[in-house]
Amino acid sequence: MSWFDRLLPPKIKVTAVLSKKSVPEGLWQKCDGCAAVLYGTELERNLNVCPKCSHHMRIPARTRLKAFLDDGTFQEIGAGLQPLDFLKFRDTKRYRDRLAEARKASGESEALVAAGGTLNHVPVVAAAFEFNYMGGSMGSVVGERFVRAGKRALELGAPYICFTASGGARMQEALLSLMQMAKTVSILNRLRLAKVPFIVVLTDPTMGGVSASLAMLGDIILAEPKALIGFAGPRVIEQTVHEVLPEGFQRSEFLIEHGAIDHIVDRRELRTLIHSLIVTLGFDAPIEAEAELLFADE
């Protein structure tokens, strides 16, 4: 602390800085792609895709799901599941504090939001990773919510769609996080056996334990443009091989070239495309009163 700080208590300084910021947060946003300054509401209407350069910015899980499902059909699955700091894990911060911060930063109770609903009147189950919640990392709650949504898809015989955005497994839950890879994969085996389609949409970024489990096991694997997708992070690879990584390495376009994914799709086209895919696969029954009841009991 400098002599000046000592004279002037930091508290006063902080309020002074805050009062200077007169523009409400989120009103204007800068595109990460073309640096254009964009009006918040316009960007939101465009699903966080830059209207100027089509750069896909991240989008909150809940916003995405509500935009993906038909209006008013969003029925959340597993919302009551809450994380526990069962190891009393502490790095530079305590895990429980990180959880509280993540909740505040994202407005979500965990890094996966799942819901039943309809897509152009066809019943579906959808889940989306929330990157603002500890980097979308997969721990016990993410695994359990993913599985419950999968089970709902099985009950309904409805296609299961998952939007991934994750740094990987959550280190603070240690080995149990690794086990979520097996847990999510094993429910997908059941879906495959029951011929219930699982469609993955890989979004920026999809790495590590999430990439090496549920993300690569879609019947159909879609990806948003320029999303970073891979097992090991670029920095780790660079440190291991001591080479400069090729241009566009681990991006969607790189993956499709190497045969790892089916299709790259603009976020604004996802609803239409996925609806078309599931209808072609034979899932075209519009929602019946019976199915509506099933959604209602959550």
Added chain:
Amino acid sequence: MQQFLDFERPIADLEAKIEELRRISPENPVDLEDELERLEAKCRKLTRDIFSDLTAWQVTQLARHPLRPYTLDYIDRLFTEFVELHGDRMYADDRAVVAGLARLSGRGVVIIGHQKGRDTNEKISRNFGMPRPEGFRKAQRVMKLAQRYGLPVVTFIDTPGAYPGIDAEERGQSEAIARSISLMADLKVPIVSVVIGEGGSGGALAVAVCDRLLMLEYSTYSVISPEGCASILWKDADKAMSAAEAMKLTSVELKHRQLVDEVVAEPLGGAHRDFDAVAEAIRAAVERHLDELVGIGIDDLLERRYRRIQSFGRYSERN
């Protein structure tokens, strides 16, 4: 290269002294038998003392000990009629993964294991036990073979992790791991996995989805290496010790949390001090578990495996 760890130094020093004494003993008129016996007892006690209270980091170092037995050392001692099966039939033969057919007390089994190298050349050819996608695909191929002929699968886990390289990413490292996990989750034969050294992350899990998970006493199993965890969470790779402690990656901790079915005790001073003894302990444990598993009908076995996998996770729930 130094063949003992820092905390093993007092033991190594004492052993060197005993060795020295023993060499001069026959030509020395003074009877050194008593002195030798005293020193050996002292050495045993010292080893016991040091090994009775190891930190998670020390266990991590033991799991990576340069003299530690590797998969092929166990294959030699546990099985007969081993025939290695090479290649993934698509791209290459990954030498970081060993696979093959063998017999365990006469019973046909399929073996899969990570393989580290002993000297520099072998370390490189084995890629330090870090598989590329073709390693996992080779494993998948032989698992399907096992399923076709109803042979139990025994896997040995000993890897720092799947290889983080450009080529590995190009050939679909994530897909290879995911596909292996998927296959093992519903493979229609019993699977017993033994962590013999490092159980490193997805590269370990890809061959460790099983009905019974055993761990050698001084082996580790974790979601990320302590160094990796430290560099991400502490922003300082030197905090690996703290990360190892925090992740509770030792066999004892994991058994305590019911993530491991059995901890196989190691000889005094660790597996590297007596390959035969530790191999025998593993053989006994693996056979015992296999005997139990083959008695379970396959549908029942798969349902149990499914429930075991689904039970992973700790959370609270409110309405």
